[in-house]
Amino acid sequence: MAHVARCWMVVVVVGLTCTTASHGRLTPRVSFPIDGSGNSVRVTAHFSDVENATTLLLSDDGATLYAGARDAILSLNVHQSGVLTLKQKLEWAPPTKDVTTCQGRWGGKGMLNCHNYILLEHLNATHLYVCGTHAFQPHDTIIDIETLTHLRKPAGAKGRCPFTPEERNTAISVDGEMYVATISDYMRKTPSVSRFLSRNGRVDVSLDNPMKVLQEPTFIKSSAIPGDEKVYFFFSETGNEYNFMSKLTVSRVAQVCKDDVGGEFVLQKRWTTFAKAQLVCQQGEGLPFNILHDIVPVSEGDSSKDITFYGVFRSQWSLTSGVSAVCAFKLQDIKTAFSRSYRKWSGDRYTSQTEKNIQFGKCDLANNTQGLGLVKDTFLAENVQTKDNMVLLSPDQTYSRVVGQQTQAANGQAYTVLFLLSESGYLHKVVLLKGGPHIIEEIQVFRSPQTVKNIILSASIGMVFVGSPEGISQVPVSNCSFHQTCAECVLARDPFCGWDPTNGVCARVSDILSDVRQDVEHGNVTEQCKTTVSEKGPQEIEFYQELNRLTVLLCPTLSSQSLLTWRFSNNTHLPPAIFLQPGDNSLVFAGSPLTVGRYVCMSEERGFEQTLGIFSVKLRISEIKPTSVQVYTTSQSGKHTPTTTAGKTSPTSEQSPGHTTSTRTQTGHTVVTQEPKGYVITTQMENAALNKASEVVSVKSYYGELVAVSILLAICMLMLAGLYMWHLRSLRRATLSFGKEKEPSLGKTDT
Numbered sequence: 001m002a003h004v005a006r007c008w009m010v011v012v013v014v015g016l017t018c019t020t021a022s023h024g025r026l027t028p029r030v031s032f033p034i035d036g037s038g039n040s041v042r043v044t045a046h047f048s049d050v051e052n053a054t055t056l057l058l059s060d061d062g063a064t065l066y067a068g069a070r071d072a073i074l075s076l077n078v079h080q081s082g083v084l085t086l087k088q089k090l091e092w093a094p095p096t097k098d099v100t101t102c103q104g105r106w107g108g109k110g111m112l113n114c115h116n117y118i119l120l121e122h123l124n125a126t127h128l129y130v131c132g133t134h135a136f137q138p139h140d141t142i143i144d145i146e147t148l149t150h151l152r153k154p155a156g157a158k159g160r161c162p163f164t165p166e167e168r169n170t171a172i173s174v175d176g177e178m179y180v181a182t183i184s185d186y187m188r189k190t191p192s193v194s195r196f197l198s199r200n201g202r203v204d205v206s207l208d209n210p211m212k213v214l215q216e217p218t219f220i221k222s223s224a225i226p227g228d229e230k231v232y233f234f235f236s237e238t239g240n241e242y243n244f245m246s247k248l249t250v251s252r253v254a255q256v257c258k259d260d261v262g263g264e265f266v267l268q269k270r271w272t273t274f275a276k277a278q279l280v281c282q283q284g285e286g287l288p289f290n291i292l293h294d295i296v297p298v299s300e301g302d303s304s305k306d307i308t309f310y311g312v313f314r315s316q317w318s319l320t321s322g323v324s325a326v327c328a329f330k331l332q333d334i335k336t337a338f339s340r341s342y343r344k345w346s347g348d349r350y351t352s353q354t355e356k357n358i359q360f361g362k363c364d365l366a367n368n369t370q371g372l373g374l375v376k377d378t379f380l381a382e383n384v385q386t387k388d389n390m391v392l393l394s395p396d397q398t399y400s401r402v403v404g405q406q407t408q409a410a411n412g413q414a415y416t417v418l419f420l421l422s423e424s425g426y427l428h429k430v431v432l433l434k435g436g437p438h439i440i441e442e443i444q445v446f447r448s449p450q451t452v453k454n455i456i457l458s459a460s461i462g463m464v465f466v467g468s469p470e471g472i473s474q475v476p477v478s479n480c481s482f483h484q485t486c487a488e489c490v491l492a493r494d495p496f497c498g499w500d501p502t503n504g505v506c507a508r509v510s511d512i513l514s515d516v517r518q519d520v521e522h523g524n525v526t527e528q529c530k531t532t533v534s535e536k537g538p539q540e541i542e543f544y545q546e547l548n549r550l551t552v553l554l555c556p557t558l559s560s561q562s563l564l565t566w567r568f569s570n571n572t573h574l575p576p577a578i579f580l581q582p583g584d585n586s587l588v589f590a591g592s593p594l595t596v597g598r599y600v601c602m603s604e605e606r607g608f609e610q611t612l613g614i615f616s617v618k619l620r621i622s623e624i625k626p627t628s629v630q631v632y633t634t635s636q637s638g639k640h641t642p643t644t645t646a647g648k649t650s651p652t653s654e655q656s657p658g659h660t661t662s663t664r665t666q667t668g669h670t671v672v673t674q675e676p677k678g679y680v681i682t683t684q685m686e687n688a689a690l691n692k693a694s695e696v697v698s699v700k701s702y703y704g705e706l707v708a709v710s711i712l713l714a715i716c717m718l719m720l721a722g723l724y725m726w727h728l729r730s731l732r733r734a735t736l737s738f739g740k741e742k743e744p745s746l747g748k749t750d751t
């Protein structure tokens with residue numbers, strides 16, 4: 001019983017180690033849990049009467065945030081301090097009679113859906129286009145951006161707005177005209193891609209539905225690049241060009257020309273320039289990541305040619321569930337795809353031959369009746385050709401949303417930084433380096449997994465906003481001051497942050513006047529911090545340990561990418577029979593004359609070695625308290641010694657030590673790592689498993705116990721390793737056989 005309990009405890013630790021160790025470089029270097037220190041998330045808009053604030057929109061100057069919520073529209077002032085304050089609010093709920101009708105029709109489901117879930121889009125400098133699900137009867141209106149007052153009475157908006165809040169749709173305005181892709185019925189039968197509010201007497205244009213141009217699409221995003229003559233829509237749909245037994249989903253980009261007004265005799269009020277092409281996200285011969293979840297354009301140069309779209313993809317095959325990938329598509333490659341050969345739609349399938357014609361994918365066809373006859377049923381272009389476009393493959397994160405920007409490092413080199421929101425509620429900040437992606441940090445945004453509808457990034461104010469049913473959170477794109485030493489600042493490899501040797505702080509590169517210490521590509525501390533080596537090391541912690549009492553020393557490391565070693569009394573060998581290193585950053589032992597001495601915890605990262613903790617352990621013979629455990633850690637630099645907590649954390653104090661202020665988690669081991677800046681934390685762990693174990697075992701000496709735990713640990717590790725290997729092997733086997741079936745015809749077009 002006791003052994004079982006202990007093994008369970010140890011397994012938790014080993015399990016964590018397994019997951020962090022096996023994915024090497026793609027582990028976030030630093031993790032900021034929501035309650036831990038350094039987490040810079042502000043949940044700012046949590047107004048009690050406003051729920052489901054899920055569409056977000058920023059004003060051009062970044063000073064105002066607009067939120068479409070449930071039955072309300074808000075405008076909020078954005079302050080640099082990280083606080084959002086309410087500016088204006090417009091209530092827009094469906095009339096009671098409509099809600100009653102809706103609830104009568106939809107029963108239980110109606111309680112949630114018979115509201116008005118509101119979507120927003122900029123229309124022009126003075127007005128917003130607003131549409132809502134309006135109790136299953138989509139309505140839209142136009143409101144004044146300042147006063148949030150209606151310009152006109154809300155009117156039915158079937159085909160412009162989804163029926164339910166779960167349905168994804170996409171809208172964008174170009175020169176005051178709206179381009180929208182949505183599903184125009186609640187049976188999900190009729191997709192619609194249209195332009196309305198057309199100006200200067202132009203006709204509104206829509207898609208020729210009976211042609212089955214689109215097959216059960218899910219619309220993700222749309223994009224209009226200034227200076228480009230086209231509007232692009234990103235979506236996934238059933239790939240009818242593949243003859244598979246089961247439905248195959250493919251991701252696509254579609255184009256329409258901004259100047260399209262439909263044909264004169266053929267395709268009246270219909271798109272004459274609609275064309276689509278497949279976006280392939282696949283590594284080598286592996287299973288493709290075929291379902292697009294989000295995509296964002298990032299400007300990687302001065303001209304509109306330098307736009308790259310970064311898309312988050314997942315796979316249709318649940319074999320790799322929990323796995324997602326990020327693929328890059330250059331605007332130029334998309335344009336090229338639309339100017340090459342096309343396949344013709346014969347009413348129920350695509351021809352296998354491709355054709356080339358000067359008219360395909362071209363704008364300005366309105367008066368070319370012959371050309372229109374051609375493009376009417378020829379709208380599938382060849383795949384967007386991109387080689388090695390997978391920039392990130394995550395083995396364990398289900399990413400659902402992405403935003404990104406390019407930023408200039410101290411040496412003038414430009415880096416693309418992506419913020420990827422995972423379904424677990426963490427925001428991953430990733431920089432794309434020459435040698436591959438580097439996850440600078442992860443920040444927990446939500447306590448529990450949320451269905452996030454919207455995430456936006458404002459490069460001008462340096463903020464990421466995340467809208468969820470819970471509220472609106474905002475995260476600064478960087479918080480350089482978190483890193484307190486030159487070494488930490490350089491090792492972070494954050495292109496936003498550099499060490500300022502003049503002021504001795506880690507700061508935003510743009511705020512440092514000269515002599516910035518930064519090495520985004522390699523994180524070479526020795527090179528960058530050579531004149532600042534006088535940095536203070538950790539203070540030595542001296543304490544008395546009681547005989548037979550279990551002690552846990554914690555090395556205060558932040559980085560998951562550093563290698564830790566413990567040194568004992570100048571002797572690098574720690575006898576394994578006495579010392580237990582569970583694989584996190586701790587050292588565990590029972591007090592005995594053999595364990596008296598000096599302990600040093602060293603870390604090595606990117607070739608740089610530093611001392612993180614020094615403990616001087618002495619022995620005090622006193623009454624045995626078998627249920628208590630001492631945990632010690634130390635601060636990294638003497639800088640942040642919290643004098644106020646000194647009383648309750650004094651290691652030599654006679655009475656039993658008080659509780660730490662940090663949060664407690666199940667295993668106790670993570671307790672102190674979340675407060676790595678603390679001076680000394682001595683705690684009597686109330687670990688249920690440990691207590692239970694100790695109660696049952698009534699031996700005085702714990703030496704034997706320790707040996708038993710060591711053996712159990714070894715067994716547990718072996719079992720876990722075995723299980724893991726077995727899991728890997730079966731997964732590989734399954735993938736291989738699956739790959740064989742599906743692979744040959746995927747991602748390639750017959751020519």
Ligand SMILES: *[C@@H]1O[C@H](CO)[C@@H](O)[C@H](O)[C@H]1NC(C)=O
Nearest residue numbers: 037038039040476479481482
């Ligand atoms: C940045 O980090 C420091 C140190 O952890 C913290 O005190 C500060 O509040 C953070 N700043 C923001 C804007 O979150």
Ligand SMILES: *[C@@H]1O[C@H](CO)[C@@H](O)[C@H](O)[C@H]1NC(C)=O
Nearest residue numbers: 123124125126127142151176
């Ligand atoms: C924006 O659009 C609205 C509605 O069409 C119109 O009344 C207003 O004048 C437009 N504003 C500008 C600046 O074009």
Ligand SMILES: *[C@@H]1O[C@H](CO)[C@@H](O)[C@H](O)[C@H]1NC(C)=O
Nearest residue numbers: 259261264364365366367368
């Ligand atoms: C098409 O022809 C009509 C009249 O024949 C003309 O007014 C219009 O400008 C032409 N459109 C384009 C796009 O050339």
Ligand SMILES: *[C@@H]1O[C@H](CO)[C@@H](O)[C@H](O)[C@H]1NC(C)=O
Nearest residue numbers: 051052112165166451469470
């Ligand atoms: C709206 O928010 C509530 C909780 O605040 C959540 O339970 C519900 O699922 C949300 N509805 C939608 C459609 O997101």
